[in-house]
Amino acid sequence: MTIKNWWENCLLREELDGKTPSQEEFVADIWKVRLGDALPVYQQQDIFFDRTYASPDLKKLVRFVLRRLSNLTGGKTIIRTQIAYGGGKSHAMLTVFHLCTLKPELFQNSTVKTFLEFSKIERPRKTKIAILPFDKFDVHEGLEVYGPNNEKKKVMTPWGALAFQLGGKNLFQRIIKHEKSGISPAQPIMEEILSYPHKNNESTLIIIDEASIYGRSLYMVGKFGPFKDFFQYLTQAASALENTVIVATLLHTGMERADAVGKRVLTELTQIFDRMGPETIEPIKHADVAEILRRRLFRKIPSEDERKQIVNRVIASWELIPNLSQIDREKYLEDRVYKSYPFHPDFIDVLYGRWIELPKFQRTRGALQLLSIILNDGRNRDQNVLIGPSCLLGPEDKEYSQGLSTLVDWTDDGATWSGILQHELELAKRLESQKLNIKNKEIEQLVVSTFLYSQPEGRKGQLNDILRLLIHPDLQEISSLRISIDEWKSKSWYFDDTLGEQELALIKKKNVVSIHDSIINSMTEEQLKEVVSLMEEYIGKNDWVPTHKKQFVKVHCLTRGPESIDDTPGIHLGILEPKPIQIINQKHVPDEISKLFNTTTLSGKARTFKNGLLVVVPDITHLPKLKEKCSSVVAWEILKKSADYKKLAKEQQSKITNMIKQEKKQILGMVRITYSTVFLFMPNEMIENRLLKHRMNLTHYEQIVEILRQEDRILEDLRSDKLLPNGGLMLWDKDAISLPIQFLINVFYRFPRLPFPESLNLIYQSILSLIEQGKIVLKITRPDNSVITYWKEKIESKLLNKETAELIQIKGAELNSINDDIILPNTTNTIWTPPIKDINFSHLLSKFDGILIPKLQSTKILEEKLVEMVKNKKLCLIIEDEAYCGDFSIKNQKIENSIITLPPPSVKINEVIQDAYDNNIWENNTAKVLDLVKFISERRKSPIPLSYLIEPLTNAMKSNKIELEPKTTPWPPKSNVDISSYRFNLVMKMKTEIIIDTQPKGESTTSEEVKSHKGEKIEPKDISEEEEKEIEETIPSPKLIVDLTPSIAELDGLNELIEEIKNEGDFTWNLGIKLSLVKEDIDEKLLDKLNQILELYWPEHKFKRD
Template identity: 30%
Template sequence: MASRPKPWHQLAHLKDELRTGELTLAEFAADLHEVALARGRHAIYEDPQRFFSLTYPTLPLRDLVKDVAERLAGKSNKAVRQLELTYGGGKTHTLITLYHLFGKEAQALPDVGAVRDFREHMGGGEFPKARVATLCFDKIDVEKGIAGVRAPDGEQRTLRHPWSVLAFQLAGADGLRSIHGEGKDEERETPPAEPLLAALLEAPNDQGLATLVLVDEVLTYARQRVAGSESWQGRIVDFFQYLVQAVIKVDRAAMVASLLASDPAAQAGSLGEALRANISQVFRRQHEEGIQPIEKEDVAEVLRRRFFDDLPDQESYRSHVIRIVGGLDRLEEDPARSRTEEESRFLASFPFHPDLTEVFYSRWTQIDGFQRTRGMLRTMAMALRDAEGWDPSPVVGPAALLTQDGTGTSAAMRELAGVVDAAATESTSQWSNLVEAELDKAQQVQQEVPILAEQREVEQAVITTFLHSQPIGGKANTSDLLRTIGSGVPDPIELDKGLRRWRDVSWFLDDADAADGEGGSKLPRSWRLGKRPNLRHMHDEARRERVTEDDVKSRLQVEIGKAKGELDGGARAAGADVHTLPGSPKDVGDDGAFRYVILGPQGVSDSGKPSPTACRYINETTGPNRPRVNRNAVVVAVPSRDGLANMEEAVRTLLAWEDVNRQLDNQSVDPLQGQRLRMQLTDARKRVPDAVRQGYATVVTVNEDNQIHAFKLAPSAGPLFPEIKNDQRSRIQETPVDAEALLPEGPYDLWREGEDAHFVKDLAGAFARDPRLPKFLTPKTILDTILQGVERGLLVARQARPDGSARTWWNCRVDQEATASQELEVVLPNKAELGDLPQELLAPEVLPDLWQGSKLPVASLASYFSGSHQAKIPQESYDDYLQVPKCPEQALLAATKAAVTQGNVWLVNGPTSMWKEEASADMLEGGELRPPPEPIPASELTEDALPGAWN
């Protein structure tokens, strides 16, 4: 990560008066009347030295001073100028500038930079001196008038009408007499006509002075006056009509007027609008082009002069600015401005972020109640005073509007929020509360993405979005947002992650904007905060207030039951009996079949800690007094505690989105909001089965020591049952074992001392009962192993007949009927006696070690099947042995006869031989068995081959 540039307050130092609180917020409201009274209450405006040290002579303001100076010198016809400003845009400050420059006949102007700039711009020389009359209409009470009106000789009076105030300031009592119908030193009730006013304006010429009339806050007075009596609407308009005409006729007279009221309510409504339109029309007919003393490019310098000690030349900050702009370049793939342009912007605005002053100037000035320059001064004063000690940002940006400890909202933010709330006509929600809620969300995000906690970029994003969202309908483009909050050189990837996370958790980001980047890796195209809760807020409210725990538990049971593919996928096909959410252990059979049990939340267990509920399904059947016999055939899947919490969370989320959907079902929904809601519902529905699958992470079963144990599976995206089956701790075997493992010397120890036979069903059932044995998914798997042992001669199968005799099978397949019999036994060969012997076994190369060469004496069969013979089976590097069971002589003879008759062997006894014909007992006695004779080719039976035989 790139190193951070220095904080702004290490490079630019606040004025002591701001830092200590000596400069109060009230002092940003310039008051022309107080300056005229010169009572010392507002030294920052009354003292020219202090006033001009804080004044930035913008080009429009210098042009205005030059024009007024030329008019007062009689060298220009630009007599009437109107300040075309929004509230708090520097109009009163402009009027005070003119008051100090052209009034104060006996007092020299201070030698400060601003005064020098004004003088230089008007061509040098001294400023023309004038008698200045101030008409501060907001100070004229409609009933009592205004006190402290000062005449040129110092006399003060209280006067009621604006023309009286003008006359007394210009000529004292003589002024009042000059406009009175009877020449009395009294006020008149109607406005004087233009000739009387022109004569009044010329009166200062007698002392060699020009005349300057400064008009402020006209609409404040006019609205109240007309509200009391409609006849006053005509009087006020006539007064200004006559005054404007009179000023134009007097060569060294000028008037600069600001008509708008500082309080927007003063011109609100039809009456206020009508007054503004009528008075403005009078000025439009006569005045030159309007003046806007402070333009956008001047704002930063105005703020600098007001709040900071003299700053070095801009070039001294270039390296600092280059680092900032370099960091911003990393945040945008295609910046709107070139790097050179951006560096110039930051240099011109330093220590303020140019986009911060831009949003105030271009957007907030459209809000009723936010006073352009004055509003920024008040906001910045509060922000800078609080942020100087902690703000890590390299420029004064949105971070300055945060609180140091992150609790609540700053005084500056509360003031801004109050301005917007006051301008609102519909919503009763308080912006301060909404912004505080979003800041809480941002702090949560910064905890998740800790690298953003130092510069607090996500909190800055909240402030920036709020500022850009005003007035109603405004929004911040993503490029604007990144550029405003990115001056601290954040990591682009982490910042992107943090902003996307804020988008996801925000309660008041507009859904239409948030939907741009929904579900993807890109940020939305725009960001807008509104007072209307977004889908996320509605969702969170539903989770908190309407989705109950009972709702979650009930729905979770349903979702678990539906998650068949995730939880029991492949179990039935593998042969297991699946029990999903059984009501009790009695619902799980105990017949030796493999039982795969899926319990609900009541079975929740952690590794090494099987729950009592899960244990009951292994230990019991119908109750504690009916223990389960086949404990080794039961495997229980249960949720882990973490997994259960995640499942409940996923279900709660889904229920909340479904609640939101019901709320909006009968409402007119914005298409983008509707699309986002459908996406959220789809995602929530997909998440539940996955959460269920991942939640079932614990397996409960018996181990080799016959102890119930619980173990946790490794995370996996596949179905649950295959994961359980493949985990060695489950001890599940799907394929048959080798039949030799079933013998007494095998690993399973199935034969107790003295045992020589087992019923097949009992031997197969041992694997379901005995925890030392592996678990087989189906009894047939074990049965196949047993039958395989019979076919290989390792075991003898025996089935008793009702007459006490028995059918036996050895080294052959047991027929299907016998296999299904509950009476089928397996006997160890050394303890078995065959009831009959399949004749096929006597053929050469069938039984090991039976034939010694090409002859098998019939008499040797008795020795081979004596019950004590072990046939040798040569292997590659050792000899193996097969125990041959006993076979009675009668069965041997029967098998031998059948083998001869069937042609599997050839019987030879002396000169007589038999093959494929029934042999007598005499033939068998002393006879030898040989392999079947080779077939005789037909060519060897011809007359030529056997001439004697054909005679």
């Protein structure tokens, strides 16, 4: 909901609307009313009571007077009014005067009824009124007064004025001697004077106004004694009479600050009144001011409900103020904002709480005049919902308003304060012009509010108090306002810089900021050089490039010409020196920028690598601000080194130190903002500029990359095929077979038709992918002119950085080295296609045809690779039915006649000993290596390399199964030693082999079952006694077999059993387990489930029904 401004909700009184009233128009002059010469607002009773607020103390005053005049209880005879807070004493006297002279038609007036009802009387008693206006009484000329029949007479004494007003000529004649002698009548005669109206059944009311001012004049001419006597006799006489009241104001406005004479007069008169025990009344108190002002100034305000809605919005906006307690919220909501509307409560408080102390401030009449002025000033212009300091701001064409000018005149030194406010308001307007979030002249209001709180001189305001004056319901956040306040404080010449963080005040003496600014305005040539040096220092300190990119991007700080930037491949970020560059639009290129892109020297040598060049330049509008900030830092440092520094207060010294630190931090941020335009070389080979967005979390380079990315100019994704001759990037010359990698990289930095190479890694990865996929060959020439090639293999990217690295097309490449994976079958990069078991050498060689697979530099390359892979047991070569795989050299063999295959499975010790023994290879317990190789090769139906027997024979020797003959022969053999003729003997005492076969009890294990367990097929046959004897002689050691049927629990002891047997000798173990499961109702489903479990451990076995 939008809240209307105060002037849209409230209508001014007709007599004030559009006018600039004088202060006299707000003076309730009772003597003028008596003479019938006052303004209608005071003269006409209906208008007067419509604008009168029946405050609690004013009602008490009226009750005291009216009830005493009617001789009723609760009345008071002598009443003295005070003006300690808000004034209003003249208005109070005039209220009593009008009520005692009330016209019959006014008895129904609401305000009049309020007074009468509170006084508990129906009508005031008929009363004779005598007024002693001592501010009109001249010591030498006297005063012209009116008698009961409106006759005139000039009198020279207060008692003469009193007598003539109450009884005309007759009563005046009674004291004629006293009039002429200047001696006051004593109490008896004074009683006659006061009681004279009583003869006509009338009461007597004496109104005394500002007695002290007349008493002071009498004192100065030596006539104060009779005046004192007059008051003594008057108060005593009134106290002795009924139906008689004296309402007196002794103090003249400003008398409390008068000289010693004035103070003495006031003291002595006060003592006279105090002897009679008067009732002291302060007609206006703090709580009454807003209502008095509201009634006097406005003829219409919103209803209670409307006011409550407005107030609630105002209070809600104050939630933005930090540390505002709940007590504060309730206090302002209930007691202040609502009751003071449409005035801001703090605005009224500062006027009546502080400005009232100024001699020229005329309390209520002064406030009314001021407010009437500022209400007319602010109407149709002020944007606030409450009347406050914003109404003191002048229109755009004026320095400040008439209201503010009035306030300045009321200060102790108007001329000085006028100059101070002029300076500070100009500063505020400059700051506001730079702030997008400051839309309601908040900084100007800040200046005015601080000025209000700074009076009288030496006073100060609290930040939260001033914030309440500035915050309004349309303000969404307070941070911008707080920043603006701090900025104003840091730039103000008259802000009191000795105060704490939460205090604000203006002073007449210039602060350290003014000294600082004076230094700036009078800098020497050397000091100006310091400013430039500081600016360049912080330009150099800025992080132009993120840390992880610094190795790829070369920064050229403070670029002053073409020679400042290298013309080399790579990304070059030029940072122009801090001088203004005028840029008209995106395509406008200043001459100095054009030279940077097109030349490398002052002589005009053409630049080659333009696509990798980026030039950042300062903004012409922000550069002066950067220079200004650097000037500020230098000025603070000069001040800190000066002799004046020691004369400053500690708070000011601390501020200087803090400002140096704070502004140095700000310089870096300003450098980022100042350098806000980048020039680029575009695909159309034109230079253009782009504006950076000042994202503080990104470096300038990262912001530039974002711009290039948005324009699709960044090399984000590069398919490796794009780098090939027909890839579309036009990197290769028409008939070129090779392309140097450095040239390929350089092309991206030269030609803007190519994407900007923000990351070389993409290019490198694409090259590596081409090499690994076998689409291109990498060739590197070593310093000794030897060459190494890479094809279909993973290599490190650092190889691409070799100066001689170049890419060779398949059709023009010759490999001088081969990757193992190319030769090995069943690998990703294999050239064995389609998959076959083996391949002969000539067939493999023919695949290097220079079409899909590069040619070899020579056949020797393949031969050497095969020898290497055979040596490393990666391949096996079969030449004339002999296999080679391992350490044996095959260099002397005719490899071109070989068949290439994968290495066969290794030979197990049982194949060499037990299986060969069973097949009679160990004739007379002796066997040659060659015979063993032939046996295993025939059995496997594939040649086995001699080298394959070294490991199982070595293991057999270590376990004492065999021994080499002769024993002196070295074993294991050295490389390249032919072991085919080596002979081994079986050891006579063969180790016993134990087979433990778990069987159900009652069943035995036959030798056939044992052999079947070993996987041999046994044909039953009859053995003669000779054969049996021969077998016994041949088999060195018997086999021991035990029949065990352990329970599941007993299986845990199997390990212990084996360990115990091991202690009895070095046995060869062969353990077989036969698992028999017995259970009723084993259905097919359960059988399948058990077989699934068994398969997890022994996939080749299955349970079968017995």
